[in-house]
Amino acid sequence: MSVPYNKLYPDHFTAEDYINEETYKYTRAPVESAMTIIPDAFTNKTFYGIEQDKIFGNSWVNIGLTAQLQNPGDVIVADVAGQSIIVTRNKQGELRAFYNVCRHRGVKLLNNDCTAVRSNRIRCPYHSWAYDLDGKCLGTPLFEGSDIPPDQQGVFNMKGVAKFAKEDYPLFSVHADSWGFLIFVNLGENPMPLLDYLGDLPQRFANYKLEEWVIAREKEFIFEANYKLVAENFMEYYHLPWVHPELIQVSRMEDHYRWQGPGMYTGMTTWPISQGEDGGWLGLPPMSSLSDINRESARFIFIFPNVAISVMPNHTFVMLTKPDGPARTIEQTWILCHPESLEADGSDTELDQLTDFWTLVNEQDIDIVQRVQAGLSMKAYRGGRMCYHFEEPIHRFHNMIIDKMVGMERVPQGDAKEQLPMFTSD
Numbered sequence: 001m002s003v004p005y006n007k008l009y010p011d012h013f014t015a016e017d018y019i020n021e022e023t024y025k026y027t028r029a030p031v032e033s034a035m036t037i038i039p040d041a042f043t044n045k046t047f048y049g050i051e052q053d054k055i056f057g058n059s060w061v062n063i064g065l066t067a068q069l070q071n072p073g074d075v076i077v078a079d080v081a082g083q084s085i086i087v088t089r090n091k092q093g094e095l096r097a098f099y100n101v102c103r104h105r106g107v108k109l110l111n112n113d114c115t116a117v118r119s120n121r122i123r124c125p126y127h128s129w130a131y132d133l134d135g136k137c138l139g140t141p142l143f144e145g146s147d148i149p150p151d152q153q154g155v156f157n158m159k160g161v162a163k164f165a166k167e168d169y170p171l172f173s174v175h176a177d178s179w180g181f182l183i184f185v186n187l188g189e190n191p192m193p194l195l196d197y198l199g200d201l202p203q204r205f206a207n208y209k210l211e212e213w214v215i216a217r218e219k220e221f222i223f224e225a226n227y228k229l230v231a232e233n234f235m236e237y238y239h240l241p242w243v244h245p246e247l248i249q250v251s252r253m254e255d256h257y258r259w260q261g262p263g264m265y266t267g268m269t270t271w272p273i274s275q276g277e278d279g280g281w282l283g284l285p286p287m288s289s290l291s292d293i294n295r296e297s298a299r300f301i302f303i304f305p306n307v308a309i310s311v312m313p314n315h316t317f318v319m320l321t322k323p324d325g326p327a328r329t330i331e332q333t334w335i336l337c338h339p340e341s342l343e344a345d346g347s348d349t350e351l352d353q354l355t356d357f358w359t360l361v362n363e364q365d366i367d368i369v370q371r372v373q374a375g376l377s378m379k380a381y382r383g384g385r386m387c388y389h390f391e392e393p394i395h396r397f398h399n400m401i402i403d404k405m406v407g408m409e410r411v412p413q414g415d416a417k418e419q420l421p422m423f424t425s426d
């Protein structure tokens with residue numbers, strides 16, 4: 001008789017166990033015989049702290065959209081691995097990112113809801129030291145706008161102070177880059193280039209011109225489940241007939257394929273994409289630049305560690321998940337379109353319908369992942385077996401998590417076939 005699953009592991013894991021390969025040996029097994037990752041990955045505070053550091057502090061983390069940073073001085077203030085990060089565009093239109101802290105006495109510079117700075121300057125609210133959009137320290141303090149008479153400003157100024165040069169006090173910079181409509185930051189010191197991290201994704205999406213897509217709708221969801229449960233749920237269609245009775249009408253099980261090349265992502269596709277009886281999700285016109293196969297496919301990509309994109313020929317649904325503790329997630333969602341698809345008459349009505357559709361699907365998913373979160377805290381459950389025809393992407397995702405937790409930097413290889421049927425009994 002095989003060993004019961006709940007006897008495979010010690011009663012408790014230590015912090016040391018979480019970064020030890022041995023802990024994950026049943027998950028590392030080939031997908032046909034692998035167990036899901038240990039439930040502590042979703043419930044334990046110590047695991048969460050280490051994961052924040054090793055995954056979110058050392059990966060290309062999505063923090064928002066290029067459409068939010070169109071002009072110099074536009075800003076996103078993002079929380080990444082417990083650090084507040086300012087992401088902006090400089091005067092040349094290049095992305096720049098910095099730790100959100102003043103070099104003087106350490107004030108947090110910008111509020112979380114800041115979306116732009118005035119006069120292209122990041123200015124400290126405490127003693128008015130100011131920085132440009134490249135992080136360079138401009139003034140200590142910057143007197144502009146103050147009522148201190150010019151002849152008294154010298155008292156405040158650091159100019160001429162021995163062993164102080166403001167050039168030595170720029171903001172602490174962070175790596176930032178974008179692909180398509182997504183902006184990423186990486187807190188690592190010397191990260192692999194974003195393009196190496198994404199593998200063949202840019203090539204797969206070349207004729208979508210994703211960098212031109214604009215925001216059509218947005219909505220935030222907050223719920224009580226670990227962010228990885230959202231990711232896992234996104235990667236499998238196994239739950240469709242039971243959780244999404246409406247979706248299964250327009251997205252048939254047998255039309256699903258794995259669609260994964262090398263890269264820090266998991267991918268699935270539906271082909272041919274179904275219209276549904278009332279025109280379904282294809283009411284808006286598709287982009288004209290798409291190849292025939294892209295025009296008939298829906299692409300579902302999860303980019304490690306935190307963003308899901310569902311790319312249709314005429315719109316994309318983006319889910320950016322932000323962990324807020326082991327059992328809480330803030331999810332920012334957007335519907336994006338290429339401007340071409342928005343030109344048609346009635347696009348507003350179509351977008352309203354799409355918003356209703358994605359909200360329904362997303363709420364059904366949130367309900368079920370909250371139930372998974374509740375179940376995972378049962379001490380009897382120490383991990384389960386996957387239905388590997390459908391759940392190989394989850395295995396790939398678990399392996400990426402484990403790689404980071406144990407300090408292994410590598411990008412997974414892809415499938416041998418371009419489209420691998422998932423609904424098969426072979």
Ligand code: FES
Nearest residue numbers: 102104105124127
């Ligand atoms: S702390 Fe920022 S200027 Fe003093």
Ligand SMILES: [Fe+2]
Nearest residue numbers: 233243244365
């Ligand atoms: Fe779902």
